[in-house]
Amino acid sequence: xxxxxxxxxxxxxxxxLYDVSFKFExxxxxxxxxxxxxGKSVLTKCIVGLLEPxxxxxxxxxxxxxxxxxxxxKEIRKEIGMLFQGSALFDSLTVEENVMxxxxxxxxxxxxxxxxxxxxxxKRVDIINKNNLxxxxxxxxxxxxxxxxRAIAMKPKYLFCDEPxxxxxxxxxxxxxxLIKEITIEDNMTTxxxxxxxxxVLEIGDNIMFxxxxxxxxxxxxxxxxRTENKAVNDFVYVSKFLKQFKNKL
Amino acid sequence: xxLFYHIGKYFILMFSMFTRPEKWSVYWDRTMxxxxxxxxxxxxxxxxxxxxxxxxxxxxxxxxxDSPLLPRYTVGFTLKQSMxxxxxPTIISLILAGKIGSNIASELGTMRTREQxxxxxxxxxxxxxxxxxxKIIGAMFFFPVIITFSMxxxxxxxxxxxxxxxxxxxxxxxxxIRSFSTDNFFMFTYAIEKSLVFAFIITSISSYFGYYxxxxxxxxxxxxxxxxxxxxxxxxxxxxxxxxxxxx
Numbered sequence: 001x002x003x004x005x006x007x008x009x010x011x012x013x014x015x016x017l018y019d020v021s022f023k024f025e026x027x028x029x030x031x032x033x034x035x036x037x038x039g040k041s042v043l044t045k046c047i048v049g050l051l052e053p054x055x056x057x058x059x060x061x062x063x064x065x066x067x068x069x070x071x072x073x074k075e076i077r078k079e080i081g082m083l084f085q086g087s088a089l090f091d092s093l094t095v096e097e098n099v100m101x102x103x104x105x106x107x108x109x110x111x112x113x114x115x116x117x118x119x120x121x122x123k124r125v126d127i128i129n130k131n132n133l134x135x136x137x138x139x140x141x142x143x144x145x146x147x148x149x150r151a152i153a154m155k156p157k158y159l160f161c162d163e164p165x166x167x168x169x170x171x172x173x174x175x176x177x178x179l180i181k182e183i184t185i186e187d188n189m190t191t192x193x194x195x196x197x198x199x200x201v202l203e204i205g206d207n208i209m210f211x212x213x214x215x216x217x218x219x220x221x222x223x224x225x226x227r228t229e230n231k232a233v234n235d236f237v238y239v240s241k242f243l244k245q246f247k248n249k250l
Numbered sequence: 251x252x253l254f255y256h257i258g259k260y261f262i263l264m265f266s267m268f269t270r271p272e273k274w275s276v277y278w279d280r281t282m283x284x285x286x287x288x289x290x291x292x293x294x295x296x297x298x299x300x301x302x303x304x305x306x307x308x309x310x311x312x313x314x315x316d317s318p319l320l321p322r323y324t325v326g327f328t329l330k331q332s333m334x335x336x337x338x339p340t341i342i343s344l345i346l347a348g349k350i351g352s353n354i355a356s357e358l359g360t361m362r363t364r365e366q367x368x369x370x371x372x373x374x375x376x377x378x379x380x381x382x383x384x385k386i387i388g389a390m391f392f393f394p395v396i397i398t399f400s401m402x403x404x405x406x407x408x409x410x411x412x413x414x415x416x417x418x419x420x421x422x423x424x425x426x427i428r429s430f431s432t433d434n435f436f437m438f439t440y441a442i443e444k445s446l447v448f449a450f451i452i453t454s455i456s457s458y459f460g461y462y463x464x465x466x467x468x469x470x471x472x473x474x475x476x477x478x479x480x481x482x483x484x485x486x487x488x489x490x491x492x493x494x495x496x497x498x
Contacts, residue, residue: 048372077374088369091360102373105272160372 007056034211081151096131289392304407312417326426343448355477358460359470393449
């Protein structure tokens with residue numbers, strides 16, 4: 001489980017996060033949703049350690065990363081897998097080498113064992129016979145799946161997904177969502193997904209935090225989000241006229 | 251203030267490289283790759299430029315010397331001095347600042363804007379150490395080789411002119427190359443020292459601009475231009491400094 005307590009973060013005097021607290025549960029897909037500029041990415045960067053919060057605690061299974069030294073933080077990072085918005089695959093490496101990369105850096109596996117694990121992960125995300133291609137030779141949806149394979153190669157305890165559906169068609173988006181959900185349950189990971197996508201929210205939102213202008217404004221799940229009376233959440237969820245009519249019928 | 255900010259940030263980046271590598275074998279492979287990318291793949295252009303520069307220097311020197319008091323072997327001697335002291339280490343380094351510098355800055359800049367450097371950091375890899383250290387070590391290892399090739403092919407270019415024209419005889423030219431040879435080793439080591447410093451300047455400054463590039467393709471382009479401009483300026487500055495320290 002990852003718990004954030006009273007996180008505050010500002011940039012050049014502009015406060016971005018105000019006292020944000022939340023518990024991201026293990027074995028569930030935890031969603032951070034909110035409008036652009038609400039502080040979702042900043043919060044995630046604070047959790048994974050790319051940014052330091054000014055105040056507050058970030059507990060990875062009761063280990064407060066804010067107070068850990070560099071070496072201890074590095075150890076925790078080995079337990080993290082991350083799927084970036086743009087996949088962030090290394091252009092100069094082939095698909096297989098990308099997935100093998102974290103194993104090569106941190107495991108004591110032989111080359112054969114690494115290759116076996118990489119193939120297992122690629123098969124898990126339904127990428128077959130693409131090992132020798134370079135990322136540029138694959139589609140956007142494939143790149144996301146390869147990035148998921150790389151993220152799970154080290155059997156992480158925590159999986160972060162930054163807008164996994166951005167730039168994908170609805171069918172591929174759904175496939176990626178289902179994959180994230182299945183992997184989370186199978187490996188009993190703590191998964192945090194940042195998204196704007198309402199399909200994702202309704203499909204995989206086991207535990208949802210709605211950020212609004214840097215505040216933790218609402219907490220719930222995929223069932224309660226449709227029926228909440230919270231105005232800011234409703235403004236976010238029911239954007240189109242069609243959805244507003246749908247809301248009135250609920 | 252901005253200047254001090256950049257200097258401070260540059261030194262922080264340089265120091266952050268020197269942590270224990272996650273795996274020595276991976277860093278070794280990376281360094282070998284960089285030797286190929288930055289060094290061996292630059293040999294072609296260096297050989298071509300040095301050959302033609304040597305040829306031109308011989309033609310210009312031979313046509314400029316019209317005094318009968320000056321021996322003809324002066325042509326070979328002038329070429330030797332120019333190639334070893336300035337052309338091979340400095341001019342070739344300036345050319346490589348353009349080729350290698352823009353290559354490094356755009357590579358790292360693209361990695362930064364596409365979040366690949368963030369991906370390394372989140373995995374727990376020291377991104378500066380993994381990406382920059384092999385470039386610096388690779389370039390510092392191979393620059394002396396490049397510079398030596400440049401000197402040799404400069405002489406070959408000069409020799410080609412001497413043997414195919416009647417500006418100077420090949421015997422006079424070779425005598426000039428061999429003359430006053432007691433200083434040759436000192437001049438050679440001075441050139442190698444300069445090439446080591448220039449290799450560090452090119453790779454570290456270009457890496458700095460690429461590593462901290464922010465935004466999109468426009469910013470990566472700017473980082474690439476800055477890398478070449480600042481590398482060139484610092485090479486010229488270091489050239490004056492080293493020359494003052496070593497030769498005076």
